[in-house]
Amino acid sequence: MPDRITLVTALQGAGWHPAAWRVAGPVAQRLSSLRHWRDVVVEQDRLGIEAVTIEDSFTAGPTAADHDLDTTTVVGRLDALLVANAVAPATRAVGLVPTVSVTHTEPFHVAMGLQTLDHVSLGRAGWRIQVSPTTREAALFGRRPGGDDAATLFDEAREAAEVVSRLWDSWDDDAIIRDVTTGRFIDRDRIHNAEYAGRHLSVHGASIVPRSPQGRPPVFALAHRADAAAFAVDAADVVLVTPGYDGREARDLLDEVRQIEQTAGSDVRRPVLADLAVLIGSSTAAAADELAALDGAAGSAYAGASDTSVLATTVPELVSLIGDLRGLGFAGVRLRPLRIPFDSTAIARQLVPALVTAGLRADVASRPTADLRTRLGIAPAVSRYASTPAGSVSVEVSA
């Protein structure tokens, strides 16, 4: 049984505001260290956040107006999948959801890496699937010109998601038999080759990683546009929408996802999370002042650059907003803290208890340990190769 509100925290650099590093203190100097990431993620874990997402890209950072790297903000990053693996042993319950792009990365590596995260974290892995549309990224690989249209990139990503899903299913739960009598370690009839040949990708063999605790870690996709929403419904288990972007309202975005699900003939109602960028202050006025100071230091208002709503807010206001979103049918929110660790700490230490008090979440102590799919309210992953027992219709019942 999932909590009544799912809380996900989106981690990136010193936070989502381009000037966030200016208030981070010594943390700004160690954004590439395990210590920093462990500190931040352990805090989310201890206070009961469902999951953290970790952003990634092959670029060093955003570009400025002159198209060159913008070094007034945080540049340089670590590989998100590896960061997630590195913090896994220090955490107990939080889901770990790295961004892994499929435009340039081999789906075979994607599948193995996430399965390994699921093994290491004992069932807490998730995957934020993403495409890499920029020519900057393409030039770092030098294998394709870049500048592919969105339709092509999403089409390729659908194939990648399918391949990854097949690889995740390729080992049955009971493939390892360790049968000393016959000398067989595995029953090879319980391992299935992916045998995928699509328009963009082909992968023949089975995964080299035995089936992971969740089987298929939940897939997250950001649906900030209609084509992205269609992709999310095809490829993902959890859909992130961005209210306030492009004039869209939360209610419409949720309706759109449900509409696409219906059109696609899907009878699964995916958990939909509202993506919100937040700066949490002691009062609304104080929060607004702090955001204005950051915007001033950055030279422009972050709200103009973000692909979702940017809120200078307080804990009570957020509780109220989240309650409203819940009323609309949202499963929860993914919060992008503008400042790490300030706002990520506020989410864990202030927002979570306030949501408990408001009856929107169970207290962390009373929450059972569960894998990430369960915590998100997603059904267990049944392998596509799972067979129904033969002859089950003709069972004789003895008196």
Add this chain to the structure above:
Amino acid sequence: MSSKRQVHLAAHFPGVNNTTIWSDDRAESQIAFSSFEHFARNAERGFFDFLFLAEGLRLREQKGRIHDLDVVGRPNTLAVLAALAGVTEHIGLVGTLQTTFNEPVELAKQLATLDHLTDGRAGWNVVTSSDAFHGANFRRGGFLDHADRYTRADEFIALSRELWDSWQADAVVADTATGGALADGVFADRSRIHDVDHHGPQFDVTGTFPVPRSPQRHPVIVQAGDSDEGRDLAAANAEVIFSLHTEFDDAQAFYRDVTDRLERVGRSKDELQILPGATFVIGSSAEDAEERSNAIRRAQVSPATAIAFLEQVWNRDLSSYDVDGPLPTIEPDHEGAAISRGRARHTRDVPALVQSWRDLAEAEHLSIRDLVIRASTRGGFVGTASHIAAEIDRYVQERATDGFVVVPHTNPYGLDEFVDTVVPLLQERGVYRQSYDEGATLRQTLDLPGTIRDRSAAARTAAAAGPARAAASAGVLA
């Protein structure tokens, strides 16, 4: 302080061949992280230089089906090493990673990340392959000619070094010591981040590398190939060679050969450590060790494994043969496609090998299983702990090796006995560390030179000139 040469040890996580005895009562999961954690912590308890992980990108097959007699399945190398970064403090973490089925910017990003996450304890065992069998799992397929795989590996390493060098150590400025106020200035100094503009036969890579300079700048480069090209690649690039040469005279010859090759490319032997992989069977007496070794060999060569081993050489289905009976009289099949795929070939001269086995089996009345046990026994050390410690010391003092990669028989406890019994004796001999140096990088732990020669100085000068970089960026973004 002793002036004796110091022994370097590495720990090989038990792999997916029949060296690893999965049928042992204490054998645990080859995939559970708890196994990796125990193994790594134990190696760190024994002050090993590094933990070593192999890799295979397709499940091995025999007669067209997945080979099911050995351990099957393992984690993604980089991911599990990153997780081990979270539970270790001193030991190096070395992964085997392909240059054929990876792209330089991606692998360089991951290795630089691992080096950050470990505070400078990352290493990369560079391997190449070219076959369509593995290629079938990748969108690019098995596209490389055999001859090109080392060409690609060479350029891959050179390009990776360019990427790792592209951020200067002082590129991140982030002066936040402004006492509560918003910090001024830039996060990073753009003039200290140099775009890469690489155009070679294998790769065209342009742009800014995403990862700031890591503690070691480059992970320690390990090489295991034993062919002529492999040895040249090692001489040119490697800092550790994981060799197969464990017989004393052979090891000394290899050591001299590598030393000569290093000199030919202007490097010194001090820049590279040679560590053969070896197994160790420890007993309370020489007889006890011999008995344990025999038991281990029988466990490693089950009846089904003995037949499978012969099939790899005969290249035929031999499943109807009795393992306790004589060798097949039928001749090996030279014509057919290989029935074993995904592993290194045992030999090229099959007729000579088969003849030597037949002679040996006849002379000593060996059954198939006995013969396979004999034929598949590679160099290893069998004896009391003090005998083994003395042998390791002798190999190192007499420059047959610089140490060993210890390959245990069982997962995850196979290293424990070595750590408990042999390590203290090496310490007593004054040839092995009593503790790690606090904060040492893997390169320092290996007693390798701490500085990396700046191979891309020319490229950096060109990039720093400014107009060249601007032109390159404009070209990419146009």
